[in-house]
Each structure stands twice: as structure tokens, then as C-alpha cells.
Amino acid sequence: MSHPPMRRPPIFPITEAQLVSLFMQSFAFGVHALVFAVCMHRWFCRFQIAGLGTKSWPWMVVATSLFILGGVDVSLNLYDNIIAFVFFKRPGGADLQFETISNWINIVRSVLYFLVAMLSDAALIYRCWIVYAHWKPRWAVIVLPTLLWLGAIVCATVDVYYVSTLHKLATIPHEKTLRPYLFATYLMSLLLNFLVTGLIVYRMRALSKQTSSFIRQQRWNRLKTVSRIFMESALMYTLSVVISAVMEMISNDAFYGTTDVSVELAGIAFDLIIIRLWTENTREESRTITESFIMEPPPARPRLNSLGHYQLRFPPPPSRVSFAHSERGSVHTNISKVRRI
Template identity: 30%
Template sequence: MRDFSIGPAQIVALFMTCIFYGMLLVTTSLCLNILLLKKDRNTLSHHIALAATLCMLAIASNDAALGLAHVLDAFAYYTGPGGAEAELSHVSSWINVVKLVNYLLQTTIGDFLLVYRCYVIHDRRRAVIVLPIFLWLAFLITYSTAIYVTANRHALGSISSDQTPFITAASVATLVQNLATTGMIVYKLWSHERRNREFLAGSLTRRRLTRVIGIIIESALFYTIFTFLTLVTFLADNNADYALSDCVVQIIGISFNMIIIRGHGTLSARWEDHEPSQISQRTNQFRMTDMTLGFGENDHRRKVSEISECPQPSIYSEVASTP
């Protein structure tokens, strides 16, 4: 079998990036359609979601354009010694450094939004996000250090031993942070459903909550699997990590968009329009509120329903819209 050298690896990376970039464009257009048509467009969470969507698209577009420019420089315009392989092997070239910065920015935004979603769903309890914030900062510091070392290396070849510890630590930090934060979100939703099972049994509400949990888990797995494969190929010193790391930049944006798109389809209707008869049969003390995606800065105080002696956190209206 032929070695998977850096030249073919960069071509495969460009091909895979184009595929996922196309998916990102489609999901971004759908996501913007939802965000721009929302009635409550003046809330903090809406502004955060809209800004994050546009920033992720800009970063992913820049990364895809740089990938194309790098391949063109190497295979079409470079005429120096060593050919395309030599040009692509300049790890400290400005294109490689900027692509590392793109990965840093995209992952930092994606992880921060995940922490913010966990913070909101846990009724804005700061103690809950201490570990996720610590891991988020650990990734930011270690990967920034790796970028600095790379930019000042000025040598040919693959990632050096000086960079390996920082990139490895950063990858482990973001993996653990995503798994831990997603686990806390899912646990909060599951415990809410379990605590109120008597009132939610057989209702559309319970089925919606189950779908929300599935959406969050699937989005987290999509990103986590690619990040894990990137780490494995990097530690194995396999050039496939170029393709996988480029894909992660696109996948972070896709995962974020899909939560909003799929969550909108699950949670956008009003409770009154779906199951008033079921609710009235269970208790006369339900007062249903708006079941839209949006919520403002103080909307975490709002109840989805008010049941005497059975307080419920305002989870349903917050899950999908929280960036």
C-alpha cells in the first residue's frame, strides 16, 4: 500500500471540506430563516445564536478558501525544489497557521455555546459550569500555545515533538468538556422528565422531550466522533488528521445549526394547539404558556406549566433556542 503522503492528504482534505461546507451552507440558510423570522428577535439568546451562526459560517468559509489556496499554490504555482510535497510541508507557513487559528476559533465558539446551553438549562447555576469552563479555558490556552510554537518553528515536516503535547492536551480537553457538558444537559432533561412522569405520561410533551434529548446526543456524537478520530490519527502520525481536522471546522457549525433547526420543528408549536384535552384530564391546575423557541434574558423564570406542589424548571422552551 502506498504511503498516505501530505500531498494526497491535502487533496482529500479539500474534497471532504467541500462536502461538509456544502452541508454547512444549507443548514446555515435554514437556521437563518428560523432566527430572522422569530417574533422575539430582541432577546439576548437570539442575538447570541444569530451572531454565532454568522461567525461560524465566516470562519468555515475562510478555512475552505485557504484549503483551496494551499492546494493551488502547491500543485499549480510552486516551482521550487521538492515540488508540491515541499510546499505543503511548510508547517509554519501563514496558511497553516491561519487554519490552526480557524480551528481554535470555531472550537472555542462551539464549546462556549455548549457551556452556555448547559448554564441556561440548569437554571443559570454557576456551580454547574465550573468544570466545563475550566476545560474550555484549558483548550484555549493549550491550543493557543500550539499555534505559537507552530508559527515560530520555521521548518519542514510534520508536527514536531514540541507541538504534540499542547495539541494532545487541547484535544483531550475539548473531548472531555463536550462529553461532560452534554451529559449534564441530558441528565437535567431526563431527571425533569422522570420527576414529572406522572403528569407527562402518554402526552405529546413527553415525546417532545425525548426527541430533544435525542437531538442533543446526536449532535454531540457527530462532533465528538470526528474530534476523537482527529486525535487518534494525529497521535498515530497519520496525515489523515489534515482531512479530519478540516472537517471538524465545518462540523461544529453544522452541529450547532442542526440543534436549532431540529429543535424548532420539535418545540415551535404552542401547547394549547396540541393537547389541551390531555392536560385538562390530568389536572385542572395547568396554565400553559407559550411554547416557542425564543426566550429573553429573564425568561428562565418562566414556567412551561404551573402545577401546585410540583415546581418545574423552564426547560422545554430553552433547550433548542439556547445557542
């Protein structure tokens, strides 16, 4: 009589994966809380400058929403581990608790994960919309990113539906029913991030080339700094999404740790962009104020004229570049628009 094949133990058991996931997300949430506090401090400092606070409140709404979603998700992660290891007394122990795929905690946390991803992607598309303020036609730039965003929402909705209705004993990376929709969501999110970040960087570099011939070196160097900020911050979150997709592909429960960290990295990357851009703006404004004092003409000095009388001679005022009637005034307007991001 042949015996059924024994089930091979997983390389990374679900209980270990959930504990490691809790540790990783707790650490990432601590970093998120610190970065969010710095971001809020920079925002309150901007309120002291007339007109800047009212322009930046939409970004703070997004940053606060990402922080709240990250806090709720790590709290549910902790609650899930407490239930599994402390209060779950049925046969099967913690493994049964974690492998119940339609558990309400799994459903809610799946919704939170996709909400964070869709919110951060929507904010990225809006940044692109602002950067291309004077591009004609402006709407054409965001058509494809918006379609990718809507497609990701549809796939994420289907994935959440199956998570809530399967009622199987399996983990998410081992359930093949979810795999096509997870892959589609990851793929469209990655394409959106690469495309929109590339469009923003392209616009920044185009502006730097247009302004380098008639604006001082520091000004157009700042546009290159803005491009680097976008690329570095976007790379951090995008890398976590790529690793999550790989973990899903090889059916490894390390998927839980990478996706949980991605929830926090989305907020961290968003906050870092705000902090670094506003810090660059503050430095630029301080430098401009300092130079305005340096460029003031020196006081008049008395000199003898041909008749032997003292005469006050004023040196000519320093020349300044005016954009009021310049043909390149639109480029200056674009730069000011970018500084509001």
C-alpha cells in the same frame, strides 16, 4: 563506506493528503452552507412570533460566526493547493510548500481551527448554563467545564506559537514538538463535550421524570426528544475529534482531512441542534393551538324544562391544569426555559 538510510516514503503522501482534504472539506462546507440556510430560515420564521426572535439572536450570532470561519478556512485550503500545484516553482515542488510548517497559511488555519473548537465549546457550556437555570448553586455546574475550556485555550495558544516559530520542513502530525499540546487540547475538548452533554441529558431526563406525573404524555416525551437531539449532534462532532487525535497519534497525514472536516462539522452540529429544537417547538405550539380549539365547549342547545319552555343549557367548561398556584410551578418554568434553547 556506509550510506545513510534512505527515507521511507510515507504511506499517505502530503500532496495526496492535501488534495483529499480539499475535497472532503469542500463537500462538508456544501453541507454546512445548506444546513446554515435552513437554520437562518427557521430563525426568520421565529421573528413572526412575538418575543421569540429577540431570545434566539445569540444562537444565530454563533451559527453565523461558525459559518464564516468555515468559509474562510476552506478558501485558504483551496488557495494553499493552488499555490503548491500551480504557482510554486522552487525545487521541491508542492511537497516543499506543504511541509513548510511555519507557512502563514498553516498559522492562520491553525488559529481558525482552534477558534471554531473554542467557540462551539463555549456555546455548549452556555446551553448547560441555561438548562440549569433553577439549579442551586447554578455556578457549580459549569466550573469544571469552564476550567477545561480555559485549559484547552492555553494549550491551543502554545501550539499556535510553536507552529509559527519552528521553521522546519515537516507536517503537523509528524512534528513531535506539537504533539503534547495537540493531545492536551483534544483531550480537554473531548472531556468537556462528554461532561457538558451528559449534564444536559441528565437535566432533561430529571425534568421528564418530574413532569410525567402531571403533564400529558406528549410534553414529557418532548424532553426525551431534546436529550436525543443533543446526544446525536454532539456525537457527530466528537467522533471527528477522536479520529483527528488518532491520526496525530500514528503520524498520518490523513490528519489534515479529518481536522478540516471537523471545522465544518462543528457548525453543522450546532445548526442541526437549533433546527431540530426549533422545529420541535413549532410542532408543540401548533399542537397546543389545535387542541385549544378542540377543547372549546360545544354551542348551547335548547331543551324543554319541566314547565314546557325551552331553556338553553350550557355544558360545563373543560377542566384545565393551572400552574399559577401549583407547587410544581418551578418545573413548568424550567420547561419553558429549556424551550428557549
